[in-house]
Amino acid sequence: MTTPTTDELLNRYLDGDLDPGTARSLEERLEREPALRRELDELAAVRRLVGNLATETAPPRLDHLADPLRLGPPPHPLRPVLRALATAAVLVIGAGVILETVRRETPAPAPPPAVVGTPSPVPHAAAGAGPAGVPTPREELLGAVEHLMATPPPPPPLPEPPILEPVGPLPVAPESASGGPPRAPRISGTRAPAPRASRGTPAGAILEVSGTRWTLPAAPVECTTADPVFLRVTVDASGRILRAVRLPGAPGREPVFRALEGRVLAGLPAGTHDAVLTCPAAAHRPEE
């Protein structure tokens, strides 16, 4: 226990907080020491000055503000409990919605770690692949929780743009783009046959540029029609497509073919070339 300072003793004496014995000994000191007595008087003056502020009364405006509380019904005793329950319910529903959304957007979460004594009857990776892969609610929850808890893997390195090799000459080369307003190149002769896409495999597309035909490994998203699409592509010295723009009048709606940008057409000289994109029938993405 620490010994109270003289200041503390004086204050406690002033407030009547000292036991009789300590108060008596302090009074003896006060009679002997005028400086201490003076300090006590000043502390009492301070107390009185502060106390004078306690005459202040609240403005009538406060009553107006408090009237709804004073005149209204008292709150229900269970109101805080009900509010807490409502909050908890909202949180639970919200968490459920989030988990369900995450589960639906997750294509195939990794199989959960083996649980000792309770082997999972359904492989998690196969969930959704067929009737046998329908996960149980418990597995769904586990998968969703694992997905949430797992540290997101680092994004895979960006693949190098594919270098496309020419597959053969065009029967008829499109017209040059130099000079005059852009117009769709005339295509004559036999059209390159669209590759048949096998079920479940992205179908490719044929890009014909300056008389050379290139096969794209997958149909670009801009493939919205079975008819040939006339484009104008700008390539750099390495043959990389910098820009691919649909020519006016060509069918389709997308003005810029982003899916073609970045691809390398090996051997193609730098500049702007007219091109024809032929999408396979199986890869058509009808416009909405």
Next chain:
Amino acid sequence: METPGSHCDALSAPWHTREVAPSFDEVYARLRDPVWRLCRRFTRDTEEALDACQEIFLRVWRGLPAFRGEAKVETWVFQVAWNHLRTREAGRRRRPRAVEPRAGERGSVPLDVRDPRPGPERRAAAREELHRVECALARLPLAQRAVVWLRDGECLSYEEIARVLGVPVGTVRSRLARARAALRKELLP
């Protein structure tokens, strides 16, 4: 030896002795001025004090049905008020201060000061003195200001102050000593 008295010595008996919780109307009627004064000590102007008071009484209104009388109603209401004002002050300190305290606002000295001597000069002098006290109080650290106000302004006991502020009684004693020493230095040089 006679100890100098204060306005606290003239307090009447406790106003509420029933076991059941009082109505909100009773609490408001009894504590509207003390809560207002406490708000004034910890806010910068009248509008802010009104806002704080309204919020405090809303909390009291909500909490009153669950009040079981473990402490005096005043202590509980002051506890509610202190928690709100402290949180409010902490939030204000985190925000950049846009407006400095208005000199005239801080000195909201009541007109009916206890000055028995009539005359406008005396009243003006008393108002000036109260303004000085209010400014000196405002310069105290938050915790010391709370202790000295609850003791000298609202006449709470050391134990009640400790309960309101959630600190040991020894802390109340030491803070009170420091606060009064600082006020003495400033007001009675």
